[in-house]
Amino acid sequence: MKIAFISDIHGNATALEAVLEDIEKKNVDKIAVLGDLCFRGSEPKRALDLIRSLNTDVVKGNADEWVSRGIKEGEVPNEALEIMRKEREWTLKQLTTEDIDFLTNLPTQLTIKLSDDIEIHAFHATPNNLFNMVLPNQSDKELAEQLMQQTSADIFLYGHIHLPYVRFINGKCVANLGSVGLPFDGSKNASYLIVEGEDKHFQVSVHRVSYDVDYVIKQLKEKEYPNYEFLRNVLVKASLS
Structure with missing residues (x-):
């Protein structure tokens, strides 16, 4: 079986479309999504609609939790709390009640059999x-x-940190997907993983996809995104620093 794993789209529907087009060329059997779908990006509704149209397994990320129930003190630096709450309010205005219910009810983890021998x-x-x-x-x-x-698992996959990597520990694999919409590793290209396996054999690979970053930045400005300068810098530098 061949599975593509994507995460941390953060409302960047332009990057998501590019990734989905790239995945389609790879002839995968399944796509799975590991959270942070629509908060902190220019097109939260379109990104969420694209994910939902896949009709596949999706797990909840911290940003999905923030959209559905708010950002609590202590979850982000104090100096960022006010602006991030404004970002959440902006995002909420783009979404429907059904969208919020979808995010609220997402599971928090997923187990998939890659083959009879690999979990x-x-x-x-x-x-x-x-x-x-x-x-x-x-x-x-x-x-x-x-x-x-x-x-019981052989491969452990996660998102959240926006830094793709693959490591092997005690004969098992740990890998991070990076981010579709907001990479932090210095490459502006969207990041995702493909995991392929048969019997007891498998491989895990990071894939990078270019997209029109300037267009996304233009969208943010035109839509008067409340934390525009910060997000523009992250997109340009592909880094938080």
């Missing part, structure tokens, strides 16, 4: 928490403790 455990940040940050440079022990809790 994938997928989630947004960690299996038990939508907000925890598990970074690529953490030790094998830290990654295993936080991400590899489902002992």
Whole structure:
């Protein structure tokens, strides 16, 4: 079986369309989505509609939780709380009640059989928490403790950190998808994973897709996005720094 995993679209429907077009060329059997669908981007409604049209497995991310119930103190730096709440309000105005219900009711993890012998455990940040940050440079022990809790699984996939990587720990694979809509690794190209396997054999690969970043920035300005300068800088630099 061949499965594409995407996450962290963040309302960037232009990047999502480019990724879906690229996936279509790869002849995958399935697409799975690991959260953060529409918050903090120029086209939250269109991005969410594209995801829903896939009629596939979708798990909840922290940004989906924020859209559905608000951003609590302590979940973001104090100095960012006011503007992020304004971003949420802007996003809510683009969505329907049905859209909000969809985000609210998403599951938080997913198990998929890649083959009779290979199981994938997928989630947004960690299996038990939508907000925890598990970074690529953490030790094998830290990654295993936080991400590899489902002992029956062979492959562990997550999003959230916007930094794609693939590592092998004790014969099992841990990988991050990166981000479709807001990469943080210095490459402006959208990022996603393809996992392919048969019997006991598998491979996990990161794929990068270019899209019109300038057009997305123009959209943000025209739509008077409330945190425009910050988001423009992230899109241009593909980094938070």
